[in-house]
Amino acid sequence: FEPISLGIAIGAASALTGYLSYTDLYCRFAECCREEQPLNASALKLNLEEKLFGQHLATEVILKALTGFRNNKNPKKPLTLSLHGWAGTGKNFVSQIAAENLHPKGLKSGFVHLFVSTLHFPHEQHIKLYQDQLQRWIRGNVSACASSVFIFDEMDKLHPGVIDAIKPFLDYYEQIDGVSYRKAIFIFLSNAGGDLITKTALDFWRAGRKREDIQLKDLEPVLSVGVFNNKHSECPWWPVAQRTDRQKPHRLLHPLPAPGIQPREDVRAGRDEGPRFCHRRRCRHQSGRGNDVFP
Numbered sequence: 001f002e003p004i005s006l007g008i009a010i011g012a013a014s015a016l017t018g019y020l021s022y023t024d025l026y027c028r029f030a031e032c033c034r035e036e037q038p039l040n041a042s043a044l045k046l047n048l049e050e051k052l053f054g055q056h057l058a059t060e061v062i063l064k065a066l067t068g069f070r071n072n073k074n075p076k077k078p079l080t081l082s083l084h085g086w087a088g089t090g091k092n093f094v095s096q097i098a099a100e101n102l103h104p105k106g107l108k109s110g111f112v113h114l115f116v117s118t119l120h121f122p123h124e125q126h127i128k129l130y131q132d133q134l135q136r137w138i139r140g141n142v143s144a145c146a147s148s149v150f151i152f153d154e155m156d157k158l159h160p161g162v163i164d165a166i167k168p169f170l171d172y173y174e175q176i177d178g179v180s181y182r183k184a185i186f187i188f189l190s191n192a193g194g195d196l197i198t199k200t201a202l203d204f205w206r207a208g209r210k211r212e213d214i215q216l217k218d219l220e221p222v223l224s225v226g227v228f229n230n231k232h233s234e235c236p237w238w239p240v241a242q243r244t245d246r247q248k249p250h251r252l253l254h255p256l257p258a259p260g261i262q263p264r265e266d267v268r269a270g271r272d273e274g275p276r277f278c279h280r281r282r283c284r285h286q287s288g289r290g291n292d293v294f295p
């Protein structure tokens with residue numbers, strides 16, 4: 001079939017049968033947010049099992065957290081996942097799998113936003129600018145799509161000032177200026193604690209135990225003390241973790257020798273003044289102001 005004729009044929013058939021709504025038709029050709037659409041848990045499970053190796057805890061926790069969150073019509077706060085592990089253990093990889101299952105275009109989606117600390121927030125002297133632009137970015141994109149996904153890579157290298165800019169979106173707020181952040185998903189990737197996770201795995205191996213025997217309870221105390229409870233921790237967003245843990249300590253999950261996970265949900269609702277809509281590769285100001293620092 002030739003695509004234009006096929007499109008017209010589908011349109012005509014839809015109009016005649018009433019089978020496809022305008023939205024359905026539109027979303028066949030353009031990317032739609034589809035925030036109400038539940039997550040296909042079987043597809044996500046299959047994806048994780050087939051593509052992600054050696055990360056049974058990450059698989060289990062991500063699957064549980066994402067399906068539970070997306071199938072909840074009224075989440076109290078956004079979902080926050082924190083993945084820990086050494087370099088090359090699959091944190092970005094698993095984030096991509098998660099993103100693709102939330103928005104089919106994955107990292108190419110206008111609803112999935114990837115930030116790399118050293119790339120997007122490199123200069124300490126520009127922290128105020130980063131804070132302002134990041135908050136506008138999040139507001140603008142959550143206004144456009146409530147189920148937007150924000151991935152922050154290299155969290156351990158992110159300036160605390162920038163983390164302060166993210167924190168309000170993770171907290172419990174019903175609404176801020178009419179925008180709800182409850183359906184947004186924040187994924188933080190960090191090398192912090194990677195050595196501790198690896199040491200635990202090594203201890204298991206030396207004791208003749210299988211990697212799959214490692215359970216969350218084996219990692220939680222190690223990471224809690226070594227990363228989150230340590231004044232000199234590389235994990236600069238400890239205050240967020242601390243507050244959340246106090247609220248829901250049972251949600252503090254620690255993963256494996258690689259994507260270690262620490263899912264917890266945080267929430268906050270907010271509203272955007274709506275001055276602009278930002279997408280992953282560009283930021284357009286409705287007011288006609290200049291571009292953001294983000295690519």
Ligand SMILES: Nc1ncnc2c1ncn2[C@@H]1O[C@H](COP(=O)(O)OP(=O)(O)OP(=O)(O)O)[C@@H](O)[C@H]1O
Nearest residue numbers: 051052053054055086087088089090091092093094
């Ligand atoms: N557990 C895994 N299962 C399958 N493939 C993996 C796994 N870990 C890493 N890989 C492969 O290695 C590549 C690099 O991994 P990835 O970028 O996800 O690591 P990372 O933990 O994010 O590292 P960094 O901390 O340096 O950002 C992935 O694109 C993937 O192809």
